[in-house]
Amino acid sequence: MEKFELHILGCGSALPTTRHFSTSQVLNVREKLFMIDCGEGTQIQLRKTRLKFSRLNHVFISHLHGDHCFGLLGLISTFGLLGRTADLHVHAPKGAEQLFAPMLEFFCNHLPYNVFFREFETNEPKMIYADRSLTVTTIPLRHRLPCCGFLFKEKQRPNHIIREMVDFYKVPVYELNRIKNGADYVTPEGEVVPNAKLTRPAAPARSYAYCSDTIYMEQIVDQIKGVDLLFHEATFAQADLPRAKETFHTTAEQAGRIALAAGVKQLVIGHFSARYEDESVLLKEASAVFPHTILAKEMLCVDI
Template identity: 45%
Template sequence: MKLTILGCYAATPRTLTNPTSQLLEIKNRLFLIDCGEGTQVQLRKNKIKFSKINQVFISHLHGDHFYGLIGLISTFSLLNRNNDLHIYGPKGIREIIMLQLRLSNSWPNFGLHFHELTSNQSELVYEDEKVMVKTIPLKHRVYTNGFLFQEKIDKRKLNVEAVQKYQIEKCYYQNIKNGKDILLDDGTLVNNAELTFDPESPRSYAFCSDTAYNEAIIPIIEKADVLYHESTFLKSEENLAAKTMHCTAIEAATIADKAQVKKLILGHYSTRYDTINRFKEEAETVFPNVLLADDGISFDL
């Protein structure tokens, strides 16, 4: 599982900073999370293949989280994309994108599918044989969701030495991985635990931006391997955070601590501060395992 930060600053793009967008690689799938201005440029800088992105998750309809989407869709068309593109986001995302495509007469040459979200409860919005994605209802000035990406439990891993010891034919390997015991020709029943290793524990990644402090999300993200949580302000501007329905670094760390996550990544910084290191210092007074997002940084999770 690898996370690439394409942009992690609040409000507006600047010369050296970009608004929110990130790419999560999990089980050989690429999920684009939010798509602020400049996202496709950042994708190119990070040498990410556009054709591998088939799902886009948009948290909310503030411009710094989706204004790059129409440009990305347009570029996909110019690159003669064939794969369908699925967009998950708040109700209204379809209307906005389709209006721009219609007025510019720029219909894509690939399938464009919108999955509009309206529920205020956590719901499963994507699932395949390897990964599932649930919404994390957030508390912001407009309807907003975070997203919880979870690996499914893998099949058991074959113990090659054990199967060779019992001279088990390869045609039975798939059944063994699926957890079945094996009956040998002499009538001996070999327990599956002797022939396999436990699979790795499934990992999870929770994306939460933008939101006011909201303990209601704790049961949803509890014990996640990694939590990305917005930290727009420092404690010195907590009144401004409350007014704009954002969080301080300490509030993000408090959520991480109460949810017992393993790692916290901070992001969505206000550009009023001269250094983002102050966010880490402040958060570590509450939660010990804090990392700082920054444009172009990748995390191997």
């Protein structure tokens, strides 16, 4: 099966600690790299993964708080120093270009490549990227400023041809695309050969949902229902629920409730508050509601 991997580069929240880097992730889809958020230290962490910088052409920024975007300028500058020539597309909420354009003009005014800001609204789901194998749709969230998550979904691939059966029935080459897409084959004698005899199903399409930062929102459940992997922020423990509400964040228990209601296959929690020196309390709370929960940590790679 081709790659669909999540790499955690940083899983801390706004206050820096020696334990965690600021939020950033990379999704590797068939060797195409998609960055999700870009906090301080992201480019250092990216180097540690040994993923190829040249395969990263799209960066998705959830919102314009510094712990999710302060690393972007440095990353863009480093790409220039490396002699990058391919375009870089930054997908971010409205206002990102106005914020970053002056800094790029000052610090990166002789880049050998183009940076394009693809801005979007955050009040309703919108498909903001698509290629032959993948779509990316925004997930509206509620935070202290416009914010959204992202739903990455593979497109279902056509069925696989069973070569021995195609040869047995002498199927012409020009019929193969129709058969891959579910059509039966009719022989010159009029015999109908069912598609199930000629093909086997492709592997199910995979999906990943990223939700950070947000207050507890049951409204997202329908959109993320059944995803293979959900990353949901779990900034606070339930004992700090008043602080979570005040800062528009989620507790670990609430993240577990979202995963349970959505019927996801696995939950990763992250965006940990600096107040917790041992995040096992957060894992315990989320796992009590949704057992298939793991803690995010730097350099964690999850095969989806």
